[in-house]
Amino acid sequence: MERKLAAVMMADVSGYGLLSQADEEGARVRFRADLSDIFEQRIAEHCGRLIKTMGDGLLVEFPSVVEAVRCAVEVQRAKSKNRDRDKHQLEFRIGINLGDVIVEGDDIHGDGVIIAERLQSLAEPGGIVISGTAYDHVEKHLDVAFISLGEKRLKHVYKPIRTYRIVLDGVGSRRKVKKSRGRRLFAIAGCLLLLAAASIGMWWWRPWDRPVETLLTPQQDLPLPDKPSIAVLPFANVSDDPKQEYFADGMTDGLVTELAQISELFVIARNSTFSYKGKAVSPRQVSKDLGVRYILEGSVQRAGDQLRINAKLIDSLNGGHVWAGKFDGTLSDVFALQDKVTSGIADALAVRLTSASETRKLGYQTPVSAAFDAFLRGWEHHRRSTPEDLVKAxxxxxxxxELDPGYGRAYAAAAMVYARIYLWHWNSQLPISRSEAKAKAVEYLESARKSKTALGHQAASLLSEADWQHPAAVAELKEAIALEPGDSWSYALMAFVLTSSGRPEEAIPHIRTAMRLDPKPPSFFMYVLGLTEFSMENFQAAATAARTSTELNPEDDSSLLLLAAAYGHLGLKRDAAAAIARFNKLSVEHGGIAATISTCPSLDFALPDDRERLHRGLRFAGVPENPTGIDSGKELEPAEIRSLLFGQRLRGRVLGSGEAHEMIISPGGRATLSGGWTSLGIGNPSDVEVRIDGNEVCFSQKETALCGVVLRNPGGLAASENEFVWYYGDRALTFSPLDFP
Incomplete structure (x- = not known):
């Protein structure tokens, strides 16, 4: 990875979304004309390099920040002269920053680019805003004035940034501005008093605790992508049987998946479009919410094996129908019918269906209609992503x-379920150990690889990530993105893996892409965003994302732990305590114990520095170092532990869930386990090695070893004085050498 200091200019068309809706082709023509006639010429004159254009914006790198500002000033002055002749011309906002960037091929990204982008959004139409680092280098070299806008808190930027607006009206105004600076000191002092009073009011009002809908709703219209963009609304079930709802949803999912494989299309993820299910909403409203031009809506009617699909493609700009079709067939024709809908859309939007996309369908389709029906029923559970629903899938x-041993996507889906169980330790929901979940995932993945699917590569990435094999996980996700460029989950998982491996700056563009494809993102996306921001020490942004994740999924204990740590770093102890209290409640309900530094999960941070940052935030939040009793002399000596365990029959329960367990340990340290051990990540084997290391007891089975400290009834957790508590990570169970009544 190459880093360097660079002058970055970000330019963007003001109000482009509205201009494009009024006259899309005209807006594009004017943008291209400005790019070639005004920007490119001046960029070259000032030794700049055009990195890329992004819809209605452009990113430029300069070797000198002085040249960057000179270029921006010349551009805006040229646009100002043209404004008198062309009342309909585009107006640009420009932001400039001098900062550290990451170089990746011909592209650059990182904090230096992010700050330039945020500064651009602060500029007025036709204006320029620069950072304090840029101002320090250019103040004495340019014939323009600068007005300080003060320190600004920018989105996804941890520290406040000094900002300055450039005044383009006349030469020599800089001196005038400087003279006025002294007179403004009294006003500033007054403002500080007002701000102090306002901060007290703000603390009471707490605008940062706004509802999740506000957090996830864009503050301005999303710009339309450079290529045809489409949202597939949930197809209505018009069958006589309301139980066919899953089939209509599955048909919608299938169309989203097929369209997402076409690289020339921009397709909104099903999570966002399904937020409109059962609601009366206009195509124009969907277009505004999701930032797309075309809306596909339709219905599915199923009577036994007979199918009818109605579909129509609507241009949200004028409300007209671009294409419509009615298709009849049988259940065995279902994929052919989907293909006809996809082909009709591709023809209407003049995009190509390549031979590669035709080949990919082999992994997604099955000739056995009953197998497809079974898959859809499982997918209905899988898309909800809870541990309970994954088990049902x-x-x-x-x-x-079983019905079609060659059904690639079914293998991939099964592999994904077990991979998620393995990665996030959800095996307590199944009567298997964590190692058995991994074995199942590997088994299904071997068959899934025979048919290339994005889902199969995603499952493989999770298996690699679970074992901290980050390069392998990244490689799998690159394959997934190549196969299905419109799948938002591939980008979110890529951000997840990059953040886990200590590369959060590289993760940001991927999670942004995921959330652009899915403007109403699921809880996991917000959790990943929170992890990424936390890793970059943007604790306010991390808290916002983690809080949103918990509001989307109140059962997400990982987001609660992240939220508590972010609040801890921000010094919001009361909020941190509330988050920890919610985490502890969930943990106990799931069979775990209250959070401590020594037992809390590391979330998904692989690097020591990230884990230490998490622990530091939790310490600030008031989380204790160890479970109650570990620091108060209640540890047992090895001889005591041996007498309690070896040669004994023991019964107990898992704390929180109450699952019963039993173990019989021979005098030589071989054990047979049964009962609630599965929730601790180990199965019910007949031969487990038990060893004692200090006051720790380890149960070893094949590649799995569970090691935990044994305490004498700490903190009243045990039911009686005869019970002892064994802590394994964030889990705990009691045991006693005496049978319970």
């Missing part, structure tokens, strides 16, 4: 595989 995917 497994029998349907396995049934689909």
């Amino acid at each position: 497994i029998p349907f995917f396995e049934r689909a595989i």
Whole structure:
């Protein structure tokens, strides 16, 4: 990875979304004309390099910040002269920053670019805003005035940034501005008093605790992408049987998946479009919410094996129908019918269906209609992404595989379920150990690889990530993105893996892409964004993302832990305590224990520095170092532990869930386990090695070893004085050498 200091200019058309809706082709023509006639000429004159254009904006790098500002000033002055002749010309806002950037091929990204982008959004139409680092280098070299805008808190930027607006009206105004600076000191002092009073009011009002809908709703219209953009609304189930809802949803999912494989299309993810399910909403409103031009809507009617699909493609700019079709067939024709809808859309929007996209369909389709039906029933559970629903999805995917042993996507879906169980330790929901979940995932993945699917590569990436094999996980996700460029999950998982491996700056563009494809993102996307911001020490942004994640999914204990740590770094102890209290409640309900530094999960941070940052935030939040009792002399000596365990029959329960467990340990340290051990990540084997290391007891089975400290009834957690508590990570169980009544 190459880093360097660079002058970065970001330019953007003011109000481009509205201009494009009024006259899309005209807006594009004017943008291209400005790019070639005004920007490119002056960029070259000042030794700049045009990195890329992004819809209605452009990113430029300069070797000198003085040249960058001179270029921007010349551009805006040229645009100002043209304004008198052309009342309909585009107006640009420009931001300039001098900062550290990451070089990746011909592209640059990182904090230096992010700050330039945020400064651009502060500029007025036809204006320029620069950072304090840029101002320090250019103040004495340019014939323009600068007005300080003060320190600004910019989105996704941890520290406040000094900002300055450039005054383009006349030479020599700089001196005038400087003279006025002294007279403004009295006003500033008064403002500070007002701000102090306002901050007290703000603390009471707490605008940062606004509802999740506000956090996820764009503050301005999303710009239309450079290529045809489409949102597929949930197809209505018009069958006589309301239980066919899953089938209509599955048909919608299938169309989204097929369209997302076409690189010339921009396709909104199903999570966002399904937010409109059952609601009366106009195409124009959907277009405004999601930032797309075309809306596909339709219906599915199923009677036994007979199918009818109605579909129509609407141009949201004028409300007209671009294309419509009615298709009849049988359940065995379902993929052919989907293909006809996809082909009709591609023809209407003049995009190409390549031979590669035709080949990919082999992994997504099955000739066995009953297998497809079983897959859809499983997918209905899988898309909800809760541990309970994933467990319910497994029998349907396995049934689909049984009906069609060549069904690639069914294998991939089954592999994904077990990979998620393995990665996030959800095996307590199944009567299997964590290692058995991994073995299942690997088994299904071997068959899934015979048919290339994005879902299969995503599952493989999770298996690699679970074992901290980050390069392998990244490689799998690159394959997934190549196969299905419109799948938002591939980008979110890429951000997840990059952040986990200590590369959060590289993760930011990926999570942004994921959230542009899915403007109403799921909880996991917000969790990943929170991890990324936290890793970059943008604690306010991390808290906002983590809080949103918990509001989308109140059962997400990982987001609560991240939220508490972010609040801790921000010094918001009361809020941190509330987050920890919610985490502890969930943890106990799931069979775990209250949060401590020594037992809390590391979330998904692989690097020591990131884990230490998490622990530091939790310490600020008031989380204790160890479970109650560990620091108060209640540890047992090895001889005591041996007498309690070896040669004994023991019974107990998992704290929180109450699951019963049993173990019989021979005098030589071999054990047979049964009962609630599965929730601790180990199965019910007949031969487990038990060893004692200090006051720790380890149960080893194949590649799995569970090691925990044994305490004498700490903090009243045990039911009686005869019970002892064994801590394994964030889990705990009690045991006693005496049978319970």
